[in-house]
Amino acid sequence: MISNWKNVPTTTKDALWATLFTFIEDQEKFAINFAEGLLRRCFRNWRSTLNKEYVQKGKNARDDFGRIPPEMWEEFIQQKNMPEAKALSEENTNTHHLGARGYAAKIAKWRREEEAQRRVGLPDLFKGLDECSRNWVLAQISKVTPNDKVKFKHPTKDEIYARLEQLTKAQKKGLFKPNREKDHLIAAIGTAQHSGRVRRISSTLIWGKAFPNNQATYKKHNRYKKNLEEKMREIAKQELIEFFASQQLATRADPTASDGQRQVEPTMLLAHTRFVFSSSTGSIANVRYPVDDIQVDAPCRLVIPYGRKQNKFREVTTGMAVTGHVFLEEPLPEYAWVQVVTVLDESCEIDIPNDEGIEVLDDVMNQYILWHR
Numbered sequence: 001m002i003s004n005w006k007n008v009p010t011t012t013k014d015a016l017w018a019t020l021f022t023f024i025e026d027q028e029k030f031a032i033n034f035a036e037g038l039l040r041r042c043f044r045n046w047r048s049t050l051n052k053e054y055v056q057k058g059k060n061a062r063d064d065f066g067r068i069p070p071e072m073w074e075e076f077i078q079q080k081n082m083p084e085a086k087a088l089s090e091e092n093t094n095t096h097h098l099g100a101r102g103y104a105a106k107i108a109k110w111r112r113e114e115e116a117q118r119r120v121g122l123p124d125l126f127k128g129l130d131e132c133s134r135n136w137v138l139a140q141i142s143k144v145t146p147n148d149k150v151k152f153k154h155p156t157k158d159e160i161y162a163r164l165e166q167l168t169k170a171q172k173k174g175l176f177k178p179n180r181e182k183d184h185l186i187a188a189i190g191t192a193q194h195s196g197r198v199r200r201i202s203s204t205l206i207w208g209k210a211f212p213n214n215q216a217t218y219k220k221h222n223r224y225k226k227n228l229e230e231k232m233r234e235i236a237k238q239e240l241i242e243f244f245a246s247q248q249l250a251t252r253a254d255p256t257a258s259d260g261q262r263q264v265e266p267t268m269l270l271a272h273t274r275f276v277f278s279s280s281t282g283s284i285a286n287v288r289y290p291v292d293d294i295q296v297d298a299p300c301r302l303v304i305p306y307g308r309k310q311n312k313f314r315e316v317t318t319g320m321a322v323t324g325h326v327f328l329e330e331p332l333p334e335y336a337w338v339q340v341v342t343v344l345d346e347s348c349e350i351d352i353p354n355d356e357g358i359e360v361l362d363d364v365m366n367q368y369i370l371w372h373r
Contacts, residue, residue: 047076055080103135110138125150128168130178133185137161163188235311240290289373291336297322300338302371304348316345317361322368335370 023031054061055077062068079085118124125144126134142152152158167184170176178184291300300321303313320339331337332352346362352370353359361369 050076051080103139106139107135110135123148128172129164130184132183133164133188136185137164160188232305232310236305236313237289239313289336291321291373294321294323297339302338304345314345316343316348318342318344327368331370334373336373337368338371339368340364340366 021031050061053059060073062070062073114124125148126137129137137150140152140157142150142157145151150161152161164184167176167187171178171184176184176187178187291298297320300319301315302317302319303315306312306314317340319341322337322339327337335352340361343361343365346360348361349359350361350364350369351372354364354367354369358364358367
């Protein structure tokens, strides 16, 4: 038995590597992205350690990390001693010290410790503080003085804790009323809660789940989405009308065009609205699109909206809008059958995968897909 990895033959290592790192089809890119993200986090944490444990304490990191080139270490010291870097470091004065998993891994442990202290009759140092404020205080490096006062290493945290105590007393007198994300802790710190995260609980938890008792105060955006979708349809319809009008005028004004060319239908635009909304509102029976009136297969361009207002269109492929002679069944409401001819955006996804499960345009060349009218 080989006890040292260095003594394992290279051929065996290569065979193990090939066996362990065999990925399912189309999964290798996700593994690469994860590995790169992990490397970025490790490198960022290592730079932070170098700054805290060596630069700020006046130590030479090359004593422990001999492979760091001298000139690179000197450059790193200069960067961290710049006024801009020091100012940025001073702004971040209320960070927790809980590790990568944050509050989620500690909250249950803190509640068990508090319950154990109550059972043995120990005083509650944070009496009156709500759960969120307790979590924040416990996440900081603090100490208890002989007269049972909580003190922190950084003076700004002492000020925040004092304001928390004042707000607790003010609430008992009816002078302060916490409201959803505007609770004791936010008022004491003095900075607004960022959307998409909840301070002292999680950096990924949304407000709706963090404040379940205030669900009724959140506005639903269903009506806004519906109105926006109708507006987008009107914009797309107007764009199509203007395009067809310009094509017809150009054909009529061209003296070299034959009568047959003048009768050919202009290239149609089929707008893909998948990127505007996550769900469909169904077919609109009284709305007709140019593709509904074709009698023969006609060339078309497939476009998707983009921009902040989603009122601009980008062409992703060209194709042929086909009539019912190809498929016996009617297409889904709001969709039309299109044969893909050329692809301009290989990564563009389609709303409805084909029978083979293909979801991107690059893989459906010369095949039929359903595209939004």
